[in-house]
Amino acid sequence: MRRILLFLLIVRSVASLAQADSAKVPFSENGWHLSPHGTIRVLVLYAEVEYDKNPAKDPQPNGAGHWPKGQLPTWKDDVFDPFPSAAPTAMVTRYYHDISMGQYSVLGDHVDRLLVLKESEHPNIGQHTALSAAAVKEANKLGSLRTAHGLGIADFDLWRDGSKPGLPKVNLPDDPHSYDHVMVILRNSSLTHGQGSTDQGSSGKLFGFESDTQSRFGGMNALPFEILKHEFNHLLLGGNNFHCGGGNAAQFQSYFIPLQGGWSMMGAASSSLLTCNGWDRDRLGWRPAGSPHRLTVHAPDGRAINGDLDPMQGDTGVFLLRDFVTTGDVLRIKLPYLPDDEFPQWIWLENHQGWKNNGSPTDRFHYELEMACVAGIVPGIHALLQVDREQKRGDRIFSGDADYLRPLPAGGAHDIHLRGDTVNFKCLWPGPTQPYVVKDKFANPLTGHHDLELPVFDNNGDGSISRKENIVPRIEERNGQEIDAGLFFGHARQVFTPQGARKLGMGTNPSTANALTLVSAPGRDTYGGKKPNNRVVHLNGISVELLEQRADGAIAVRVRNNDTAIDQDVRWCADSIVLHPVAGAEGWSLRLMKGRRITLDRSLTPTRIDKPETVGGTTYFSDPTRLTVLPGARVRIDDRSELALVNGSELHLMPGSILDLAPTARLSADASSRIVVHGDARIKSSPKQVKKLRRKKRLVEI
Secondary structure: OHHHHHHHHHHHHHHHHHHHHHHHOOEHHHOOOOOOOEEEEEEEEEEEEEOOOOHHHOOOOOEEOOEEOOOOOOOOOOOOOOOOOOOOOOHHHHHHHHHOOOOEEEEEEEEOOOEEEEOOOOOOOOOHHHHHHHHHHHHHOOOOOOEOOOOOHHHHOOOOOOOOOOOOOOOOOOOOOEEEEEEEEEOOOOOOOOOEEEEEOOOOOEOOEEEEEEEEEEOOOOOOHHHHHHHHHHHHHOOHHHOOOOOOOOOOOEOOOOEEOOOOOOOOOOOOEOOOOHHHHHHHOOOOOOOOOOOEEEOOOOOEEEOEEOHHHOOOEEEEEOOHHHHOOOEEEEOOOOOOOOOOEEEEEEEEOOHHHHOOOOOOEOOOOOOOOOOOOOOEEEEEEEEOOOOOEOOOOOOOOEOOEEEOOOOOEEEEEEOOOOEEEOOOOOEEEOOEEEEEEEEOOOOOEEOOEEOEOOOOOOOOOOHHHEOOOOEEEEOOEEEEOOHHHOOHHHOEOOOOOOEEEOOOOOEOOOOOOOOEEOOEEOOOOOOOOOOOEEEOOOEEEEEEEOOOOOEEEEEEOOOOEEOOOEEEOOOOEEEOOOOOHHHOOEEEOOOOEEEEOOOOOOOOOOOOEEEOOEEEOOOOOEEEEOOOOEEEEOOOOEEEEOOOOEEEEOOOOEEEEOOOOEEEEOOOOEEEEOOOOEEEOOHHHHHHHHHOOOEEEO
């Protein structure tokens, strides 16, 4: 009896410590400045500016069909639902209902009059933050709060102000009352469409009460959904260093050289999908109801199991991914071999069945409803790479850099170049653009450019690369064919399907290898190209193969850790590539199957932002590729296959490694490349082939 009582006391002590810890230590699931759980109601003020001093400054003097001058916008009731319901209909309320799986309700109502802000009465009207204060002052002239649905101050004060970032938020009203969030949307201000901002605090008493948080947006062309949800999500997730998924900008310090697109709660005008991703949900604690796992996937028999995998520790097998938006199913795969003093990386896999199948209005490509030129979403798997940003508890949970998520589109990555001319694109807001050229022979899965990022070039010829020197990819010339389809904003070819691109692995494009990172701001390499950056690509035997899509949309995938057979031609480019001693296909760490070719080449896509090198008329912002085969690793090149080194590439066989070439396999190196055999490493090949390489000084033994 004493032992049982002692056990109960210990359990109670641990539980009380955990509660105290969650109350005092920042935790991402508590949100930054607003709670991502429960219900919040937003008060909206609609306004327009009367340019009575400078009429020429009016960006839209006559109004528009969706928002006539002097009136409330036609979509005034389509932003928020005023009251909770099991099936919300307003766009923003429905968005939060879907991404949180019903765990976060964002309601709202608006003052029932349009506020007219005269330029002569508000001298700072050209400043964005001054717009909120001007709207508050103008609203106060109405005398008292009157909303379209008859709500009062108590309806907009559901949360107590003052909680520190990451600490629990109190679901009680303030005393005196304070609006939880006041949002100003303007028809024709210095905030044109797609612009806005948010912050803590108040712009002054509104009908006698302050506000906890506030925001302001331009709605010149339509309901400003993209920027509205982006800025509101800052209050849940964190500051500008949380920009990602198509919501980043060139000036912010980021993990990758190019700006990344894709999808995220922090996505905005440059997103592909309009919904959230698995990282977002995990960060805020939006899990399937009743799930005991941080991330959930299903076994083939339908059992809910842990979706957070470490395949190198045996987390392999067949997994069933149901629709991500409606069920929350997700797979995350830890990438191996990265040192503890470098950024960790993971691959996320999500099954997006799309709006036509799951009914979620935002589970679609950004412009597929507006533009026939966009190949809309098809049911399948979408992949993302996570870099760093794993800490959810502690004082540093709101630190880190932007673009911590990098899409892995099924169309792969390539070295690209500008064609050199300017033409007019037609898909999505016609205008001039510089076409870029993509060729299959320049596939570059390890360091190349992909559809969902903004490629960068040294356009001004100053010998450095900046994210500000990007182009928005509009017209692609792929293998001689022009494609004008708004690829950067989402396209069907980016989706993995059982009938199309169905595999991620060592020899596919994209690859399951980790990515190179380079934390930088415009013109500044933060760590001088050193740790904690990932500057080595580690090949691994992890593969993900889509097996089938079931009638209900669920997709079965097989995850392996020993899939080292390469059955297609590959071109590998990276400053440093390492092959580890994986016990893969028939014991080989890498096996190139019959009739295939591996080419080690120098990346034409930048892997650094300065110190260019010109060789043979080509300027590189990269080092020559070096592949190191570690001790114990065994490489097999089958008959009629070739391992080719070009453009200064090097192959280093470390002591205890083996390169085994079948009788008709070929090992080649151009005059600028070499093969280095260290210690007792062995090349098993015809004596003639080895002798020829040695005579040409392309094989060195040390």
